[in-house]
Amino acid sequence: MPELPEVESLRRSLEPYIIGQDIRSVLVYKPKLVSAHGTVRLENLAKVAEFERELPGETISSIQRVAKNLLIHLQSGKVLLVHLKMTGQLVYQEGNENKALGGHPIQMSEQELPNKHSHIIFRLSRGTLYYNDVRMFGYVLYYPNLMTLQSIHSFDQLGMEPLSDAFDLELFKKELKSRKRVLKTALLSQDIVVGLGNIYVDEVCFRAGVSPHRVTNTLKEAELVKLYEAIKMILARAVEQGGSSVANYIMADGSRGTYAREHAVYGRAGKPCLICKTPLESTKIQSRTTVSCPQCQS
Numbered sequence: 001m002p003e004l005p006e007v008e009s010l011r012r013s014l015e016p017y018i019i020g021q022d023i024r025s026v027l028v029y030k031p032k033l034v035s036a037h038g039t040v041r042l043e044n045l046a047k048v049a050e051f052e053r054e055l056p057g058e059t060i061s062s063i064q065r066v067a068k069n070l071l072i073h074l075q076s077g078k079v080l081l082v083h084l085k086m087t088g089q090l091v092y093q094e095g096n097e098n099k100a101l102g103g104h105p106i107q108m109s110e111q112e113l114p115n116k117h118s119h120i121i122f123r124l125s126r127g128t129l130y131y132n133d134v135r136m137f138g139y140v141l142y143y144p145n146l147m148t149l150q151s152i153h154s155f156d157q158l159g160m161e162p163l164s165d166a167f168d169l170e171l172f173k174k175e176l177k178s179r180k181r182v183l184k185t186a187l188l189s190q191d192i193v194v195g196l197g198n199i200y201v202d203e204v205c206f207r208a209g210v211s212p213h214r215v216t217n218t219l220k221e222a223e224l225v226k227l228y229e230a231i232k233m234i235l236a237r238a239v240e241q242g243g244s245s246v247a248n249y250i251m252a253d254g255s256r257g258t259y260a261r262e263h264a265v266y267g268r269a270g271k272p273c274l275i276c277k278t279p280l281e282s283t284k285i286q287s288r289t290t291v292s293c294p295q296c297q298s
Helices: 004-018 045-054 146-153 169-177 183-188 198-208 221-240
Strands: 023-028 060-066 069-074 079-083 088-094 097-103 118-124 128-133 139-143 281-285 288-292
Touching: 004 060, 004 069, 004 088, 004 097, 004 221, 023 045, 045 139, 069 146, 079 088, 079 146, 139 146, 169 221, 183 198, 183 288, 198 221, 198 288
Parallel strands: none
Antiparallel strands: 023 118, 060 069, 069 079, 079 139, 088 097, 088 128, 118 128, 281 288
């Protein structure tokens, strides 16, 4: 699943193509993708009818990222919530040319649109935006306004945005110290800081020199500061590099993010630590593969 740098990079690369365009028509071929956001989703034909009825005639005004979600804001105040999950993909096409293709790669999308994985199609004033998804774990949901969306998705319960001015060191230290949780679990939880997934938690812990197995209320002042600084530095650098194109993720211009080349620990289990040359260890924390250095991280 894409983490903050991948979603933020996709947001930035989609902006110049779809902002200011009018939605002419919408077609939904897989009702469950617009029906709900839970793990088990039943198709709701009333939701489909609302989706196809309420969007035509609207103008796309902005794209916002909240944690790992994309919010497409319309001038009237209506909102679309997009979560790509495991295999979602957004493709913007003008004429017969793909101007923007981002998310998880579906090879046929580069030659054939729509294709069998094109489940939602937005006809815009200058082109077409496709939502494609192989496994269909993702979703694109319509809300009449931001207040309605927030009442359902409880974004207020999310932690701090690490790339914003709201990412406060003192609050970060307080939140970690006040909880008795394994560090990796705490950073993955999204209720202290958002956007960190398996890749970047491992990278942050290594950069800070702290074991992901540590319990948060045992962390010292200096360790907390190092974790905070590592989060800011690594996420900013990853966004700059277009994210980490591991497994199956590409950017809206069709390129692959290059931050994976800078991974110090993720995907390097058994290889020598870049600092001390000790073989990196792979363990499990809540079923998540975790890679760390037994010498450099304490």
